[in-house]
Amino acid sequence: MERIENILNRITPLNHEVMERTGAYIDQLTKPVGSLGKLEEIAIQLAGITGNDYPDISAPAALVFAGDHGIVAEGVSAYPQEVTKLMIHNFLNGGAAINVFTRQINATVHVIDVGVNGEIEHPQLISRKVRNGTANFLREAAMTTDEAIESILVGMEEAEKVIKTGSNILIIGEMGIGNTTASSALVAAFTDVSVNDLVGHGTGLDEKGRLQKAEVINEALAFHQPNEKDPIDAFTKVGGLEIGAMAGAMLKAASLKIPVLVDGFISATAALLAYKLCPLVKEYLFISHQSVEAGQRAAVKMLEKEPLLNLHLRLGEGTGAALAYPILDASTRMVREMATFADIGIEK
Structure with missing residues (x-):
């Protein structure tokens, strides 16, 4: 620490x-x-x-942090965990939405495995794995305190690397099946908003699935009693490794006076974690868009920020941030x- x-x-x-x-x-x-x-x-x-x-923000870089979530064992996602690895290959092979949008703005893309459940072999993958996915936080803490701190440090180190190579604005994105559940739990821990008002349909849950997801989160929060005044405690209990890494990247960028474009719900949750660790960080952040996920609105409200776009997005990856970049570029x-x-x- x-x-x-x-x-x-x-x-x-x-x-x-x-x-x-x-x-x-x-x-x-x-x-x-x-x-x-x-x-x-x-x-x-x-x-x-x-x-x-x-x-001058003419050299954008997108950092896409990936991690898996043990909470998917509770049926909170419409997609199986294997999709995380498949999508990482898609990022690395240039076929995902984030690749399309970053090519449009001439941004470099850096895909970092901070907590994927299993090994991925690809020459362009940056492997900084803290552990093979988080634990099922309905049953135990998502990670240890040391692992939580390590994930934040990974984000700091990876941000510093791309900034040292000349990048002067960061786009922060993620991939991880189950991460809307972790994000909803974290935002609930940090705000006074009810879980039911935070939980959306994620990657495509029906209403029954959404209500089950909310019930799982409520049970987990009752079990863990995360301390809202101790962000590392809350993050350790119900967070995600890619969320920690994104928060770390934002904090490091701010320390180096580099602006950050925050993406959707998961990225905004990471911004909230960063803010809880250092309130000044919010001055370095731009909220790229208004996600359709209700939890993002709660996070953005606490950050006292106004999203730049509202395109009804809910993909993640950093896509909304990449789409908002030309607005910042135009201002300069x-x-x-x-x-x-x-x-x-x-x-x-």
Whole structure:
């Protein structure tokens, strides 16, 4: 935990002096003041994150963390656990939605096995396995405290690697059958929202399956009594390894003044875990879209964030974040490329 705390201590508030300068400069661009609305706010936030009056996010990287969940033994998913491995091969072979959308924005894709149940042989896979899936958290803690901490450290280390190679904005995604159940349990532990209001249909459960999923989560929370004031305790009891890794990646990026695009429900849950560990991290995050999963709305509300898009997505993988990236890119191009009134000879 000491290694994690060292990173948390390096996360600082945004650079408000730079934000004020960038805001003043945007007001000089050839447009009515405030007429580009949210785009102007995004550019100012990016300036504060990076400490650069003219922020550059032209080198996006997508980190897709994968892990399995023992809770699937309780029938909480419409798909079998084997799908996790099959989808990882799909990512690595370039055939998934995240591959399509990242090719569109020229983002690199890094697939990290942090907790898949079984071995995967592929030269492009980054193997950082903490364990072969979590335990069934209805019966026992999902993982040990050491494993929980290790998953967060894996995310930190993998984020640092891609940032050191030149990536200047991170897209955070995941894959793991059963992870909406873990996410619902974690969000319930961290908020005062009822489990029934958090639990959605996941990968395609019918209403009977959704209610069974909610019952399983309620039983698990009653059994574990996770401590909402101790995020590692709650995460250890009902979390997922890929969730921890995503939170770690967000925290490390913030410590290095790199912006992060948060994807859907699972990614927002990881953002909530990161926020519980260090509230300042939320200033470095952008919520890419509003998921159809109710649990994401609860997480985003606690983060006091506003999603950029609402496309009725519920896929995960980082897809919504990849789709939202061009909006952030446009905001930086606005600052760097638009003429000012002075440039065209008009005294404002």
